Every structure is written in C-alpha cells, then in structure tokens.
Amino acid sequence: MKTRVVVVDDHTLFLAGVRAELGDAVDVVGEAGSVAEAVPLIKELDPDVVLLDVHLPDGSGDAVIARVAPERPGVRFLALSVSDAAEDVIAVIRAGARGYVTKTITGEELVDAIRRVGDGDAVFSPRLAGFVLDAFRAGDALGGDAELDELTPREREVLQLIARGYMYKEIAARLHLSVKTVESHVSNVLRKLQLSSRHELTRWATQHRLI
Amino acid sequence: MSHMAAPPFAPSAEGRALAGVCAGIARTLGVDPTLVRLVFAVLALAGGAGVALYLALWAHAKVGRPVLTALLGLAAGSLLLLAVGLGGSAVVGIALVVGGLALALRRGGSFRPDAPISYGGVALAAVGAVLLLPGGDGPTTVVAPGAVIGTLVLIAGPMLWRLALDRDAERAARFRSEERAEVASRVHDSVLQTLALIQRHASEPQRVAALARRQERDLRGWLYGDRPLGDDGASLEAALSAAAADVEELHGVRVELASAGDCAVDEAVHAVLLAAREAMTNAAKFAQVGVIDVYAEATEDEVAVFVRDRGAGFDRAAVPADRRGLLESIERRLERAGGRAAIVSAPGEGTEVELRLPRSAA
Numbered sequence: 001m002k003t004r005v006v007v008v009d010d011h012t013l014f015l016a017g018v019r020a021e022l023g024d025a026v027d028v029v030g031e032a033g034s035v036a037e038a039v040p041l042i043k044e045l046d047p048d049v050v051l052l053d054v055h056l057p058d059g060s061g062d063a064v065i066a067r068v069a070p071e072r073p074g075v076r077f078l079a080l081s082v083s084d085a086a087e088d089v090i091a092v093i094r095a096g097a098r099g100y101v102t103k104t105i106t107g108e109e110l111v112d113a114i115r116r117v118g119d120g121d122a123v124f125s126p127r128l129a130g131f132v133l134d135a136f137r138a139g140d141a142l143g144g145d146a147e148l149d150e151l152t153p154r155e156r157e158v159l160q161l162i163a164r165g166y167m168y169k170e171i172a173a174r175l176h177l178s179v180k181t182v183e184s185h186v187s188n189v190l191r192k193l194q195l196s197s198r199h200e201l202t203r204w205a206t207q208h209r210l211i
Numbered sequence: 212m213s214h215m216a217a218p219p220f221a222p223s224a225e226g227r228a229l230a231g232v233c234a235g236i237a238r239t240l241g242v243d244p245t246l247v248r249l250v251f252a253v254l255a256l257a258g259g260a261g262v263a264l265y266l267a268l269w270a271h272a273k274v275g276r277p278v279l280t281a282l283l284g285l286a287a288g289s290l291l292l293l294a295v296g297l298g299g300s301a302v303v304g305i306a307l308v309v310g311g312l313a314l315a316l317r318r319g320g321s322f323r324p325d326a327p328i329s330y331g332g333v334a335l336a337a338v339g340a341v342l343l344l345p346g347g348d349g350p351t352t353v354v355a356p357g358a359v360i361g362t363l364v365l366i367a368g369p370m371l372w373r374l375a376l377d378r379d380a381e382r383a384a385r386f387r388s389e390e391r392a393e394v395a396s397r398v399h400d401s402v403l404q405t406l407a408l409i410q411r412h413a414s415e416p417q418r419v420a421a422l423a424r425r426q427e428r429d430l431r432g433w434l435y436g437d438r439p440l441g442d443d444g445a446s447l448e449a450a451l452s453a454a455a456a457d458v459e460e461l462h463g464v465r466v467e468l469a470s471a472g473d474c475a476v477d478e479a480v481h482a483v484l485l486a487a488r489e490a491m492t493n494a495a496k497f498a499q500v501g502v503i504d505v506y507a508e509a510t511e512d513e514v515a516v517f518v519r520d521r522g523a524g525f526d527r528a529a530v531p532a533d534r535r536g537l538l539e540s541i542e543r544r545l546e547r548a549g550g551r552a553a554i555v556s557a558p559g560e561g562t563e564v565e566l567r568l569p570r571s572a573a
Binding site: 082104125126127129130131133134137160163164165166 | 424427431465467468469470471472502504505506508510517519563
C-alpha cells in the first residue's frame with residue numbers, strides 16, 4: 001500500500017515541484033498552505049505522513065504538530081525547510097516531528113525519507129545530526145533526568161557518522177552493529193530530544209536565536 | 212457661511228422681551244431669564260458693553276454673520292475693558308491679540324500642530340502683544356504680562372511642537388534610508404551579481420545550479436548566522452561553506468555541509484581549511500559522484516573536519532605519483548599545524564579524509 005501524504009507548504013512552486021518529484025511513489029492526498037488550513041485538513045484525512053514546512057505564513061510548523069498530534073497520534077511528521085536556523089529545526093523536532101530534511105534533497109531521497117518516517121523510523125539529515133550534537137554538548141546535565149539529558153557515547157558516535165554522511169547500513173557495518181540497532185539508537189536520540197528537560201537545550205536555542 | 216458651527220443657542224421667541232437673546236441664553240443655561248437680563252443690564256452700564264454683546268450674540272445666532280459677530284464682540288470686549296479702567300493702548304492690544312487668535316483659530320480649526328497656521332492672525336496677535344508690552348497704569352500691569360505670555364505660548368508652542376515632530380520623522384526616515392542602502396549594497400554585491408551570472412549561463416544547468424547554491428549559502432549565512440555577506444574568513448563554518456561553494460561551482464558537484472560547533476580561524480585552523488578544500492577538490496575530480504559530505508566539529512579539545520564521498524575510491528599503493536603528492540600534502544600540512552590527517556579509501560568503496568587538530572595546539 002502506498003504511503004498517504006499531506007504536504008504543508010506555502011510556496012506553490014515548491015508544492016508543484018514536490019508533487020512532480022514524488023510522482024507515483026507515494027499518494028499525495030492533500031495540500032495546505034497555512035497552519036489554519038493544515039490542521040482541519042490533516043485531522044480529516046488522517047494521512048500516514050505529513051511533509052511539513054518549518055515556516056508557514058501564520059505560524060511555525062510546530063504549531064501544526066501541537067494541534068494535530070493529540071487527536072491523531074498515528075500521523076507522523078517530516079519537517080522540511082530551506083531554513084538553516086538551528087533553533088527552528090530543533091523546535092519542530094521537539095514538538096514531535098520524526099525527522100528533518102532540507103529542501104535541496106533529491107526526489108529519490110525525499111521518497112525514501114517519507115517511507116522511513118511512515119515506517120516509524122527517525123530521519124536525520126547530516127545537518128540535523130550536527131545541530132543535535134551541538135545542542136546536547138554544552139556541559140554536564142543540570143539536574144533533571146540524567147538518562148534523558150545526556151547522549152550515550154554510542155548514540156554520539158552514531159550521530160557523528162550520520163553528520164559525516166554515512167547511511168544507516170554503513171554505520172552498522174562500521175560499528176559492527178545491526179541496522180535495527182542503529183535505527184533504535186537514532187530513535188532514542190529523537191526521544192531524548194523531545195522529552196529532555198535539559199536546561200542547556202533551551203539555553204542553546206536561545207543563544208542561537210540571539211546570535 | 213454654511214461651514215459655521217450651529218449656534219450654541221437659538222433666540223427664544225417664547226417669553227422674549229426684545230430679540231429673545233436673553234431668554235435663549237437662559238434656556239440654554241437653564242437659569243431664570245431675569246438673571247440673564249440683569250447681567251446684561253449691568254454690562255450695559257459698563258460703557259455700553261452689554262448692548263454690544265447683545266447685538267453680537269443676536270448677529271451670531273439670528274443672522275449668522277461671523278464678521279459682524281466678531282466686530283461686535285470685539286467692541287463689547289473693548290468697552291468692557293475701558294469700563295474696568297484699562298488704558299487705551301492696552302484695550303487695543305488685547306483686542307488685537309484676541310482678534311488675531313480668533314482669526315488663527317478660525318483658519319486652522321484648532322491650535323494643534325498639524326493645523327495650518329494663519330500668519331495674518333498670528334501677526335495681528337503679535338502686534339497686540341507689542342502694544343501691551345510697555346505696560347501702563349493700574350490693571351494693565353497685571354493683565355499685560357499674562358496676555359503676552361499666553362500669546363507666545365499659543366503661537367510658538369504649536370510651531371515648536373511641529374518642529375520637534377518633523378525632526379523625529381526626519382531622523383527615522385534617515386535611519387530607514389541608511390538601512391535600506393546597506394541592504395541594497397549587500398544584495399547588489401551578491402544576489403544581483405549572481406542573478407546576472409545565472410542569466411548569462413542560462414544554457415548551462417550545472418553552472419546555474421552551482422551559482423544558485425552558492426548564493427543560497429551566502430544569503431542564508433547572512434540571514435541566520437549574522438555573517439557578513441561575502442566575508443568568508445569569519446569562522447570555521449563560514450570558511451568551509453565558502454570553500455564548498457567554490458568546489459561546487461568549479462566541478463559541478465553538490466557538497467552537503469553539516470557542522471556542530473564553530474570556532475574562529477587562526478593559522479592552524481586555516482591549515483585545516485586548506486586541507487579540507489583540497490580533499491573536496493580531490494573528491495570532486497576523482498570520485499565520479501555527484502555528492503560530497505563534509506562535517507565539521509569544533510569542541511573544546513579538538514577541531515575535526517571529515518570529507519567523504521561514496522565514489523570510486525582508490526588503493527593508496529597504486530595511485531599515480533602526482534595524486535599521491537596531493538594526498539601527502541594534506542597530511543604534511545596537518546602535521547605542520549600540529550594535527551593529524553587520515554585518508555581511508557578502497558577501490559569501489561569511496562574515500563574519507565579525516566582532519567583532526569587538537570585545540571591546545573591551536
């Protein structure tokens with residue numbers, strides 16, 4: 001069965017391009033150009049995956065996730081952006097997106113990313129891996145849940161390899177792990193990113209906004 | 212005179228003695244008409260001021276002729292002042308001030324700073340003020356300074372206020388235009404140049420794509436990274452990004468750059484940068500793939516840059532001498548800077564160049 005996808009993006013040119021690139025590989029069941037349009041549409045269509053622009057005219061992508069997720073927990077979000085502002089990307093991931101890719105991604109890679117997110121995997125582009133490493137690095141955990149506030153050495157290693165451009169199976173080969181194990185490391189990082197109470201994460205985002 | 216405001220009262224036909232002015236006022240104010248008539252009678256005793264005032268109000272309400280009303284009002288005021296015991300020049304002065312201000316008010320509709328100024332009215336008021344200045348006997352010394360100060364405030368206040376507003380607006384406008392000029396010059400130096408280049412190379416898709424990517428990087432660095440447009444030496448990430456754009460443009464490949472942390476570029480970091488650029492160029496030339504992944508990490512202990520491709524790869528022992536030299540130059544450069552380079556490759560398995568520089572050596 002084809003993955004049912006809703007694309008949320010306010011750039012019509014980009015929408016048309018994505019539709020053409022995705023072709024028959026997935027089933028694009030709906031399109032929306034704003035938070036206000038997207039929320040009822042996604043609730044109604046209940047797709048497998050929402051391809052979500054980080055910046056929308058009437059808000060940011062995390063607003064869509066926050067309003068849809070409680071009612072449609074099965075819908076998975078893949079963030080997509082031309083923005084390199086690290087705090088925006090981290091914000092949408094923390095809101096619950098299962099991955100982040102840049103708009104320069106090729107059609108083939110995008111189809112693959114959508115499928116993986118649809119299967120429940122996390123999709124980390126090299127750039128996102130870099131952001132996450134940076135966000136988790138600043139010093140020791142200050143209180144909170146230590147298990148959530150730190151990356152394990154293995155998780156760090158996996159993220160570094162993703163940042164260096166390794167695919168999951170290449171990482172598995174290099175670290176002598178199974179691909180499933182690599183996937184679960186990445187999912188754990190995602191969970192920590194979303195649940196961590198870590199002060200540094202907020203501080204880091206604030207600093208990035210200020211700089 | 213259709214634009215004149217409606218009269219505040221209408222002469223009352225009911226219970227009138229003369230033209231109904233007193234009865235009208237009494238009704239408007241809600242007092243006994245006899246009281247109003249008494250006031251007018253007392254005023255009439257003051258040199259006939261009451262009579263003039265009565266006529267002025269009647270002219271205002273009944274006939275609707277403002278000039279006649281004003282003249283009669285002035286006459287009434289003058290008579291009253293004379294009756295109080297003011298000197299002749301003081302009366303003329305006060306009359307002129309009042310008349311002038313009335314004229315200014317009629318012309319502008321208000322004394323607010325945005326109302327048009329009636330220069331005639333202001334001049335009239337000013338002449339009146341001058342006449343008042345010499346002072347004179349008795350009550351004039353009390354009334355005159357107040358009248359002069361009041362006139363000055365009424366005339367000069369709005370003008371000064373308007374001047375201050377104009378200056379603020381001017382300053383804001385200058386600030387905006389300076390800002391616009393700066394953005395324009397930045398956009399001109401980068402975006403417009405690139406667009407021009409793209410138009411000239413419209414038939415070469417690879418070059419156009421490379422130009423667009425480079426400009427995108429540049430603009431993004433400025434928008435999100437507070438990095439000056441075109442200033443590539445500011446930090447490790449900025450410099451790597453510029454090098455990546457160069458390689459993309461020269462060799463038509465895509466360089467995916469990721470980073471964690473950033474640092475300033477000193478001599479040792481500069482060596483890492485040059486080595487990274489060489490590694491990217493090598494990959495672009497020999498790997499025969501479309502994408503090169505570059506990852507830079509700056510921590511407290513170390514600066515590390517990884518350049519990776521999934522291309523042809525090579526056997527170190529079998530590479531031609533000229534290319535081996537290039538590889539060795541990467542390694543030697545890092546050693547001189549106090550770091551270490553490792554080149555991992557095998558035929559068919561791509562190549563990864565690792566550049567590591569301990570931070571203490573930097």
